[in-house]
Amino acid sequence: MNMLKNALKSAVRGEVWVPGEPDFDTxxxxxxxxxxxxVAAVVEADDADDVAALVRYARSAGLGVATQPNGHGATxxxxxxxxxxxxxxxxxxxxxxxxxxxxxxxxxSGRVQAAAAPHGLTGLPGSSPVVSLTGVALGGGLSWFGRVHGWVAxxxxxxxxxxxxxxxxxxTAETDPDLFWALRGAGGDFAVVTALKLALHPAPRLYGGRTLWTVEHAPAxxxxxxxxxxxxxxxxxxxxxxxxxxxAEPMVAVDATYLGEQDEARDLLAPLDRLPRPLADSRRMMSVAELGSITAEPTAPSPGLSRAELLTDLEAVEALLADPxxxxxxxxxxxxxxxxxxPSDSPHGPLTEPYLLYLFGIPxxxxxxxAVTAKQRALASALPVTGRKPFTFLNPDETVADAFSPNVVQRLRGIKRRHDPGNVFRANFPMAG
Incomplete structure (x- = not known):
């Protein structure tokens, strides 16, 4: 492994780790x-020039490159x-x-929000501020403001x-429409994206927060x-x-955001105010830089098992309340x-299902x-799911065929063959079939 480290240190300026070193497993x-x-080694690139040098080395050495800022979608x-x-x-x-x-x-994503907020602008953030904006966009991306602006991509x-x-x-769409289309939601199997240009959107006023009750109020x-x-x-x-x-005792919550004034939001959310008094209610006017506080997801690495499904309606969701x-x-x-x-110029295309179901447990x-996977399977089978899943919500047991139609998968595999015939890039969900 010293030979590999020496070769990588000669190729790149960034930091290099190989198996056997004290910090490698971390x-x-x-x-x-x-x-x-x-993995055979880990490289933290200094810049885009370093990335290019690494790709050239990997190709010559017969190795692949798997790109991760931190690995939220790792498989x-x-x-x-x-x-x-x-x-x-x-x-x-x-x-x-x-x-x-x-x-x-x-x-x-949180850094983008913090930089855009002083100008009355927003990106399209999801629930967590610590995921990379590029990683989210490469998977299509579901945002708090997607109902207004569509996929992040x-x-x-x-x-x-x-x-x-x-x-x-x-x-761009003009320089290479096929590759541009593939990068708008089919992951990192076609190239290493070192930066992207993102359209920001007006967000002069934002109301949001979480309202929380004990689980006995879940039906209401x-x-x-x-x-x-x-x-x-x-x-x-x-x-x-x-x-x-x-x-803790089981609870039920509604998380909400509204791009507008507080009075308008409270009118739209009035059915919540007719419910029994909540345990907590954090709804308020806020900056778009504070969106991560709504769900308060963990900001440090942790284990998890997830399953996502797209729902056609809410007709049978009482099944979620039948048991703990x-x-x-x-x-x-x-x-x-x-x-x-x-319409969306992306592999997913329009997302016509009106609801997403996300099931999460710790192994x-x-x-x-x-028991976690069995519970996920049982709940999903009791609901009106379509079988298709958003790409960024795939779990390690799933493949691109769970996110895209057969025609889209075929087109993506053709783009992969043209742009990376040697399979240098190894995404979380590979296109090679």
């Missing part, structure tokens, strides 16, 4: 600690690869006049990439949620959460619709892990 771990990630399909960390690709430039941002591959206007030959270039909360989502304008997004954290959700920690229903249903001993 730096190779993905965000999801339940995923085992075997462990990394044998024979060099793990590329992009945290140092941290350029972030916001132009409030053109409403555009250049975002490096290592920049988190719909707002990407250009990509800076390193191709399989180790060349740096810019990709579900009824109110149905009522709200049936007539919600696109500016209003609501998520229903069943929660059961270790050492344990051993799951959370069951979430997200309201989609709005701009998600409109442990084999019996615990089996």
């Amino acid at each position: 730096v190779r771990r993905p965000w999801n600690l339940a995923v085992e990630q075997p 462990g399909r990394t044998d024979g690869t060099i793990l590329l960390r992009t945290r140092r690709l941290d350029t972030l430039r916001v132009d409030p006049v053109t409403r555009r941002a250049w975002v490096g591959a290592g920049v988190s 719909d707002s990407v206007t250009a990509y800076e990439i390193v191709d399989a030959g180790g060349h740096q270039r810019r990709v 909360v579900l009824a109110a949620y149905r009522q709200i989502t049936a007539t919600a304008p696109d500016a209003l997004t609501t998520w229903l959460d069943l929660l059961h954290f270790p050492g 959700i344990a051993p799951l920690l959370s069951v979430q229903i997200r309201h989609l619709g709005g701009a998600f249903t409109r 442990g001993e084999p019996t615990t892990t089996g």
Whole structure:
């Protein structure tokens, strides 16, 4: 392995780790600690030039490159690869006049929000501020404001990439429409994206927060949620959460954001105010830089087992309330619709299902892990699911065929063969079939 380290140190300026070194097992771990990630080496690139040099070396050495800022979507399909960390690709430039941002591959969604907020602008953030904006966009991306603006990838206007030959270039809809289309939601199997150009959107006023009740009120909360989502304008997004954290009593919550004034939001959410007094209510006017506080997801790596499904309606969701959700920690229903249903130049295309179901638990001993996956399977089978899943919500047991239609998969595999015939790039969900 010293030979590999010496060769990599000669090729790149960034930091290099190989098996046997004290920190290797730490730096190779993905965000999801339940995923085992075997790699030949880890490289933290200094910049895009370093990425290009690494790709050229990997190609000549017969190794693959698996790119991760931190590994939120890791699947462990990394044998024979060099793990590329992009945290140092941290350029972030916001132009409030053109409403555009250049975002490096290592920049988190929360940093984009913090930079855009002073200008009354927003990117398209999801529930967690610590995921990389590039990683979210490469998977399509579901955002708090997707009902107004569609997929996160719909707002990407250009990509800076390193191709399989180790060349740096810019990709747009005009320069390479096929590759541009593939990068708008089918992952990192076609190139290393070192930066992207993102259209920002006006967000002069934002109201949001979480309202939380004991689980005995879940049927009434579900009824109110149905009522709200049936007539919600696109500016209003609501998520229903069943929660059961270790050492705590089961609870039910509604998370909400509204791009507008507080009085308008309170009128739209009035069915919640007719429910019994909640345990907590954090709804208020807020900055778009504070969105991560709504769900308060963990900001440090941890193990997890997830399953996502798209729902055709809410007609049978009472099945979620029939029994405790344990051993799951959370069951979430997200309201989609709005701009998600409109045309999209992306592999997913329009997202016509009106709701997303997300089931999450923590693995442990084999019996615990089996109980978590069995509960996920049972709940999903009791609901009106379509079988299709958003790409960024795929779990390690799933493939691109679970996200895209056969025709789309065929087109993506053709683009992969043209742009990376040697299979240098090894994404979490590979296209090669």
